[in-house]
Amino acid sequence: MKIAIASGKGGTGKTTLSTNLAAYLSETEKVVLNDLDVEEPNSGLFIKGKLIHKEDKYKMIPEWIEDKCTLCGICQDVCNYNAIVQIDPKIIVFPPLCHSCYACSELCPEAALPMVPKKIGELKHFEYNKLSFIESKLDIGEEQAVPLIAQTQKYTDEHFSDDTIKLYDSPPGTSCPVIEATKDADFVILVTEPTPFGFHDLKLAIETMKALKKEFAVVVNRFGIGNDDVLDYCEKEKIPIIAKIPNSRKIAELYSHGELIYEKVPEVKLQLKAIKDYILKMIEGGKR
Amino acid sequence: MKEIVVISGKGGTGKTSITASFAYLSGKDIVVADCDVDAADMHLLMKPDFKESEDFYSGEIAKIDQDKCTNCGDCANVCRFDAIPVINGEYIVDPLSCEGCGYCARICPVDAITNELQIVGEQYVSTTRVGSKMLHAKLSIGADNSGKLVAKVKDEAKKIAKNNNKDFVLIDGSPGIGCPVVSSITGANFVLLVTEPSVSGLHDLKRVYQIVKKFQIKAGCIINKSDINPKFVKEIKEFLNEEGIVHISNLPYDENFTKAMTIGQTIVEYDKGDLTKILTKSWNKIKGELL
Ligand code: SF4
Ligand code: SF4
Ligand code: SF4
Ligand code: SF4
Numbered sequence: 368m369k370i371a372i373a374s375g376k377g378g379t380g381k382t383t384l385s386t387n388l389a390a391y392l393s394e395t396e397k398v399v400l401n402d403l404d405v406e407e408p409n410s411g412l413f414i415k416g417k418l419i420h421k422e423d424k425y426k427m428i429p430e431w432i433e434d435k436c437t438l439c440g441i442c443q444d445v446c447n448y449n450a451i452v453q454i455d456p457k458i459i460v461f462p463p464l465c466h467s468c469y470a471c472s473e474l475c476p477e478a479a480l481p482m483v484p485k486k487i488g489e490l491k492h493f494e495y496n497k498l499s500f501i502e503s504k505l506d507i508g509e510e511q512a513v514p515l516i517a518q519t520q521k522y523t524d525e526h527f528s529d530d531t532i533k534l535y536d537s538p539p540g541t542s543c544p545v546i547e548a549t550k551d552a553d554f555v556i557l558v559t560e561p562t563p564f565g566f567h568d569l570k571l572a573i574e575t576m577k578a579l580k581k582e583f584a585v586v587v588n589r590f591g592i593g594n595d596d597v598l599d600y601c602e603k604e605k606i607p608i609i610a611k612i613p614n615s616r617k618i619a620e621l622y623s624h625g626e627l628i629y630e631k632v633p634e635v636k637l638q639l640k641a642i643k644d645y646i647l648k649m650i651e652g653g654k655r
Numbered sequence: 656m657k658e659i660v661v662i663s664g665k666g667g668t669g670k671t672s673i674t675a676s677f678a679y680l681s682g683k684d685i686v687v688a689d690c691d692v693d694a695a696d697m698h699l700l701m702k703p704d705f706k707e708s709e710d711f712y713s714g715e716i717a718k719i720d721q722d723k724c725t726n727c728g729d730c731a732n733v734c735r736f737d738a739i740p741v742i743n744g745e746y747i748v749d750p751l752s753c754e755g756c757g758y759c760a761r762i763c764p765v766d767a768i769t770n771e772l773q774i775v776g777e778q779y780v781s782t783t784r785v786g787s788k789m790l791h792a793k794l795s796i797g798a799d800n801s802g803k804l805v806a807k808v809k810d811e812a813k814k815i816a817k818n819n820n821k822d823f824v825l826i827d828g829s830p831g832i833g834c835p836v837v838s839s840i841t842g843a844n845f846v847l848l849v850t851e852p853s854v855s856g857l858h859d860l861k862r863v864y865q866i867v868k869k870f871q872i873k874a875g876c877i878i879n880k881s882d883i884n885p886k887f888v889k890e891i892k893e894f895l896n897e898e899g900i901v902h903i904s905n906l907p908y909d910e911n912f913t914k915a916m917t918i919g920q921t922i923v924e925y926d927k928g929d930l931t932k933i934l935t936k937s938w939n940k941i942k943g944e945l946l
Contacts, residue, residue, distance in 0.1 A: 376694040377830050378667010382855070406831045407665055407862060412854045447715065447757045447770075468735050468756035507832065507865050510802075539666055539830060542693055542798055546751060562916055563699045564671070571694055575796045579751075592913045616883070616908065623884040625854030 368650055369533045371552035373576075374559060376568040377539035380588035380612065381558045383622055385536035386413040387629045391639045392646075393498035397531040401523055402502040403548040404538040405488060405515045411502045412625045416495030424503065425484035426514050427467045431458045435479035442471035442480055451480075463510045488515050490522060499527070512544040520551060532646065545575065554649060555583040556609070556642070562593035569597060573606070586642065589614040609645045610638040656816050657945045658809075660690075660843040662828035662836060662867075663850065664859030669879040670849045672912055672922055674827040675700040677938045679921040682785045685823040688812035689791040690805045690839045692776065697827050700921050703781030703789045711778050711792065713803050715755035715770040717748045723767035730759035730768060776804050780811065788815050805829060805838040823942070832863050840870055845945055847903070848876045852887030860891065864898060874900045875941060881905035901944060904937040906930065 372385045382404075389400035402408040429442070429451065436458060443453045450464035451471050462485055472480045487509045493500040503519040505512060516538075523533055537548035549555055555576055559569040569585070576583045585601055590611035601608050612618075613634050621628045629636040663670040675697055678687045689697040698705075717738070719730070724746060731739040731746055738752035739759065760768040775798035781789045790812040792804050809826065816824045826843070829835035840846055846867050850860040860876075867874050876895050881888050888905065895902050907929065915925030923931045 376667075376696070377665045380667075407859055409665070409855045409858065412858060445757070445761060447755060466754050466756055468754065468758050469733070470756055470758035470761065473733070474758075474761065507862065510837075539694070542794060542796075542801055550751075562913055563919060564696050564916060567696060567699060568694050571796075578796050589913075592910065593917045619880065619908065620883055623851070623853035623856070623880075623887060 368554070368646070369535065369552045370646065371535040371537050371549040371555045373537040373545060373549055373555055373557055374539060374568065374572060376564070379558045379560050379565060379568070381539070382409045382413070382536060383628065384556070384558050384586060384588065384612070385534060386410050387627055387635065388639055388642060389498055389500070389534050390414065390495070390627055391629055391636065392532060392643055393496065398534065399499040399501060399523060399527050399531055400534045400536065401519055402536045403516050403519060404536060405503045405505045405512045405519070405544075406538065408502045408504050410500065410536055411493070413627060414493065414495050414498065414500050416493030416498070416500055418491060419494050420492040422490050423486050424488045424490055424515055424518050426487050426511070427469070427482040428462045428465045428485045429460055429472045429480040430483040431460060432479045432481070435477045437477055439476065442475055445470045445474050463508065466511070467514070487511070490519060492526075512538060513547045516544060516547045546579065549576070549581060550579060552581065555581045557583055557585050558588055559585060559597055560589045560593065561587055561595070561597045563596070565593070566596045566600065584609045584645070587611045610641045612638050656813070656822060656824065657844040658813065658824045658826065658842060659845045659847060659941060659945070660826040660828045660840050661847045661849060662839060662863060663830065663848065664832065664863035665855065666830045668849045668851050668856065669906070669912060671696050671700070671827055672916060673849055673877060673879070673934065674825065676921045676923045676934045678783070678787060678825055679785055679923055680935060680938050681787065681823070681825070683787050684821060685787055685825050686812050686816040686819070686821050687783065687787050687789040688808050688824060688826045689789070690808055690826050690835070691829050692792045692794045692801050692804050692808065692835065693829065695791050695793060698791055699919060700916065701783040701785070701789055702919070703779070703783045703791065705779050705781055707780040708777050710774050711776040711804055711807065712772045713775045714773050715757060716750055716753050716773045717755065717757070717759050717768050718771050719746055719748055720767045720769070721745055723765050725765055727764060729762055729764065733758050733762055773798075778804065778808055778811070780815070788819070790815070801829070801835045802838040805835045806841070809838070809842075832866055836863065837866060840867060840872060843872050845941065846872050846874045847941060848874060848900070850876060850878055850891060851880045852878060852884040852891060854887070857887055857891055857894070861894065864900070868898070873944065875903040875944060876900050877903045877906060877937060879906045880908040882907045903940055904933050906933055
């Protein structure tokens, strides 16, 4: 079963929930946690683990072969992203802008633009007690999260069986990276805070999940602050709230030290158990 | 006219609350822009009137004219994004997967494919409840290219500031370290980094500063929730020293942050104590850095 953990925005406690839930679930279940927030993977700060595999990740970009080129200009003309320009007498490629569509390469009449791999980031696979943890990190200056997210999911699918619970800590926002991270998920957990910011961002996230036709439920973090708008809204819209993680300075302090929280705050463990029960019920109910 | 951009590497550090406080303190004297277009939130505190709006187009999406299509399948073959599945015997473009590269349209033998411009968001020019002009935007779901929208919102803000002789444009920047944040800080005179003293806070600060450094923009830093972890405050300060980043101030962990937000106020309106004093001083210090 693939479960994405998402939120309209960063800072709602998505990583805290992902890491604690993953560690807690792994006490009894087969679990792999993926940090798909490839721009800034943070889960690894909370789950140290033993590195068991590491690989560079690439995207394909065209490489200009000067000797073959007749400077016909077709490549510059076909690129919709201005990633390739002709500045006579040269063709220059801007890798961060390239979407690897292959158009320039395949339409070049002289075969002067073969596609070559360029490193965009790194994937690491860790083991921490019984938990498997995969993290991908985009190199600084690389702008395209989507290909790396897709490759990380592929790696996970190839290395873990279907009966593993696959958790995806998704990137924030509602644009391409989140779509990529959640589109294969069987179920999405939306993390929010009971504040106007949290409520506003939750609505955007819900809109996104509805557009993707995803099944989802809500976890309220920092429960006890703010107001009841989130709770009232979920009740009215019949969106299940499967856990409420309390607000406390203690949690903020543990988090700041990079520690897992549930072992030290019993109330958090109780809430994780509620999420676990919900997930196991879904699995029994016929979801993979 | 000077441009100040507030960023944080990652969400949840209090960036928007702090930016809105500065905007509130300045009243009509500045132009405000919310460039966190993916999930813009500043309007919840500044309550702009959403008066003028304009669609934002960017990128293209392929569309197949079924009357012309001969089902040859060439388009699906060249598409590297698997965006042209066959549905009920017809080649159809899946809008969520199409990257608008235009390759399919170029090779379709019967010209059945056109590229259409896509509406990817809306941008607004508003007046806030404190009388300042505010530029903000909303990105459509699943849209790419937030970088371009950020650039547009910023450009517009600068134009308005120039035309009205305002000294400052204050920008709530984008989260993360990707393309939108680069657009947020391009051309800025000062970058304010908001961070918190935690393992992840320091990590994100260092990462995002690598970008700021590349652009050689003067930077300052506010450490929020500073009393939660003195050890990291020390580490952050060391980092600021090494990099020549101005330490603007420390803000204590204070539930007034959330309480103010909950009733739609900025901190400097709600809090009658230390937070407001520190924020007022911070804002003056930042402006001072730019004189
Ligand atoms: S399409 Fe090929 S031959 Fe033409 S300018 Fe580009 S690289 Fe050179
Ligand atoms: S592969 Fe596509 S995006 Fe990249 S340079 Fe060539 S035409 Fe442009
Ligand atoms: S290439 Fe053109 S004609 Fe062929 S299937 Fe695609 S749209 Fe139809
Ligand atoms: S424009 Fe590019 S991504 Fe979109 S369908 Fe055509 S080939 Fe595929």
